[in-house]
Amino acid sequence: MKPKKVPLRKCVACQEMMPKKQLIRIVKTPEDEVLIDLTGKKSGRGAYLCGKESCFKLALKNRALDRALKSKVSPEIYEQLAADFVAVEDEFIAAQEREEDE
Numbered sequence: 001m002k003p004k005k006v007p008l009r010k011c012v013a014c015q016e017m018m019p020k021k022q023l024i025r026i027v028k029t030p031e032d033e034v035l036i037d038l039t040g041k042k043s044g045r046g047a048y049l050c051g052k053e054s055c056f057k058l059a060l061k062n063r064a065l066d067r068a069l070k071s072k073v074s075p076e077i078y079e080q081l082a083a084d085f086v087a088v089e090d091e092f093i094a095a096q097e098r099e100e101d102e
């Protein structure tokens, strides 16, 4: 078996390099909206976070997303992301588990 090349991305919170699939993409759209991009296909500047609430909290604390997206992420957006993050975390983990079963 040939080892497959896995694209790696860095989590903006813990700075760990991780396979792209294990990260959640946060994107700043050309309309300056900051969103969670589960498909990884939205256009705009992206930043990656591990699919862990702890990393989200760390990013919130040290404003890692602001720096990664080179834009001020307002507290309202962080709040929205926090709610979304909890909501997507289960879905994200479930999707990964499905993939491991294959």
Ligand SMILES: [Zn+2]
Residues within 6 Å of the ligand: 011, 012, 013, 014, 015, 016, 049, 050, 055
């Ligand atoms: Zn992380």
